Amino acid sequence: MNAPFPSPAAPALAVRAVHRSFGHVxxxxxxxxxLDEGDSLAIFGPNGAGKTTLLRVLAGLLRPQQGExxxxxxxxxxxxxxxxxxxxxxxxxxxxxxxxxxAENLSFYASLYGIADRRAAVGRALxxxxxxxxxxxxxxxxxxxxxxxxxxxxxxxxxxRVVLLDEPFSGLDQRxxxxxxxxxxxxxxxxxxxxxxxHNIDEGLELATHAAIQVAGCFAxxxxxxxDLAAYxxxxxxxxxxxx
Amino acid sequence: xxxxxxxxxxxxxxxxxxxxxxxTAFVSALVFTALVLAIFNFARxxxxxxxxxxxxxxxxxTFTFAGMLGLNRAFGLExxxxxxxGLLLSPASRTALYLGKVLANLVFVGAVEAIALPLFALFxxxxxxxxxxxxxxxxxxxxxxxxxxxxxxxxxxxxxxxAELMLPVLxxxxxVPPVTAAVQITAHLFSSRPFSEVSGWLRLLVGYDVxxxxxCILFFESTIEE
Numbered sequence: 001m002n003a004p005f006p007s008p009a010a011p012a013l014a015v016r017a018v019h020r021s022f023g024h025v026x027x028x029x030x031x032x033x034x035l036d037e038g039d040s041l042a043i044f045g046p047n048g049a050g051k052t053t054l055l056r057v058l059a060g061l062l063r064p065q066q067g068e069x070x071x072x073x074x075x076x077x078x079x080x081x082x083x084x085x086x087x088x089x090x091x092x093x094x095x096x097x098x099x100x101x102x103a104e105n106l107s108f109y110a111s112l113y114g115i116a117d118r119r120a121a122v123g124r125a126l127x128x129x130x131x132x133x134x135x136x137x138x139x140x141x142x143x144x145x146x147x148x149x150x151x152x153x154x155x156x157x158x159x160x161r162v163v164l165l166d167e168p169f170s171g172l173d174q175r176x177x178x179x180x181x182x183x184x185x186x187x188x189x190x191x192x193x194x195x196x197x198x199h200n201i202d203e204g205l206e207l208a209t210h211a212a213i214q215v216a217g218c219f220a221x222x223x224x225x226x227x228d229l230a231a232y233x234x235x236x237x238x239x240x241x242x243x244x
Numbered sequence: 245x246x247x248x249x250x251x252x253x254x255x256x257x258x259x260x261x262x263x264x265x266x267x268t269a270f271v272s273a274l275v276f277t278a279l280v281l282a283i284f285n286f287a288r289x290x291x292x293x294x295x296x297x298x299x300x301x302x303x304x305x306t307f308t309f310a311g312m313l314g315l316n317r318a319f320g321l322e323x324x325x326x327x328x329x330g331l332l333l334s335p336a337s338r339t340a341l342y343l344g345k346v347l348a349n350l351v352f353v354g355a356v357e358a359i360a361l362p363l364f365a366l367f368x369x370x371x372x373x374x375x376x377x378x379x380x381x382x383x384x385x386x387x388x389x390x391x392x393x394x395x396x397x398x399x400x401x402x403x404x405x406x407a408e409l410m411l412p413v414l415x416x417x418x419x420v421p422p423v424t425a426a427v428q429i430t431a432h433l434f435s436s437r438p439f440s441e442v443s444g445w446l447r448l449l450v451g452y453d454v455x456x457x458x459x460c461i462l463f464f465e466s467t468i469e470e
Contacts, residue, residue: 112331
């Protein structure tokens with residue numbers, strides 16, 4: 001199925017008053033924001049603030065109980081498959097099969113996304129994360145950092161327009177982290193829309209055009225990055241102290 | 245339709261490749277089969293009950309529980325690294341994902357049955373060769389229904405804490421009609437009675453397959469999404 005043609009006026013990603021609870025726990029309480037094409041949002045917040053839940057809602061893995069998520073102005077539903085085709089998620093878990101090789105894992109995902117030239121796409125993805133030499137090795141034999149690079153290759157395999165990243169730097173050594181940083185800068189230059197959840201304020205502000213502080217399921221602050229790191233740290237400390 | 249079959253095949257091939265590499269469930273199912281057949285064989289008193297009377301029930305108990313080991317693994321392997329999220333993130337049709345899982349399970353259960361049947365004939369000295377054609381037809385019909393429902397139940401059980409325990413609890417009540425029909429038909433075949441006597445049971449098996457395959461395809465999306 002082809003994605004519906006996006007309306008030029010529509011934001012790339014719009015989140016409207018999204019609520020989500022798990023039993024008595026209210027994980028998201030009225031999250032509201034919009035990002036245009038090429039914007040990237042870094043979300044900071046303490047553990048349990050609902051950041052991962054928000055990413056899962058944006059990815060379509062969880063449905064909001066109230067509110068809606070629009071991609072290029074289109075809600076999920078009848079266009080679910082098109083919605084999923086436009087989103088890539090780098091999650092806490094790799095979503096890979098330890099018993100398959102790196103190439104087999106990516107080839108399987110390429111089949112699910114209906115990528116025509118699977119071999120070429122898999123080759124490019126492995127090259128992009130520096131694992132072309134390990135294509136025929138089982139993912140179960142990889143180190144934590146290599147698995148994380150594979151997870152990135154999997155998430156970007158279908159060239160999504162919206163990239164969601166949940167702590168993507170965890171487990172990476174300095175060299176791999178630098179590689180990921182330059183990859184994310186390239187995605188930004190390609191005007192992809194990104195939402196990045198991280199605990200590292202320096203890293204987040206360097207990569208993002210917008211930043212948000214999420215505390216107890218709400219955005220305590222949301223706005224464009226102005227480069228004043230010290231002021232942002234102070235705002236973060238204040239927001240998490242007051243509402244955490 | 246082509247896209248649906250292509251994705252279903254990709255899912256089935258992936259599952260079978262993983263099983264072929266580890267052989268965990270397959271070896272467990274075969275060991276279980278051999279043990280059950282051996283225990284029943286040595287526990288029965290051949291002077292009290294003839295093998296032909298006892299054999300159909302034992303055959304289907306063996307098939308059912310050995311097959312369940314494979315069904316447990318069908319979605320169990322998607323728990324590793326939360327690969328199930330990867331499937332659900334993709335734009336692939338949920339029907340294709342379901343059919344892929346069913347296909348892999350059919351191959352798995354079919355392979356176990358193909359090895360179990362000669363073992364069964366050996367242990368119970370039941371002449372299966374004269375009735376092999378009709379017997380294979382009955383096994384195929386019962387297996388399709390069993391696997392269709394079992395795959396759906398496996399997808400429901402996968403997100404529960406005790407998935408391995410939940411599957412039999414959910415699945416066994418649904419297996420009463422096809423297993424009863426299969427036992428009845430098998431008993432008739434082993435006692436060399438005319439096949440026409442069991443046409444009602446045969447219709448039940450076919451009807452069960454049609455209704456439950458359609459219902460499972462319909463309900464899969466709502467069971468697998470959050």
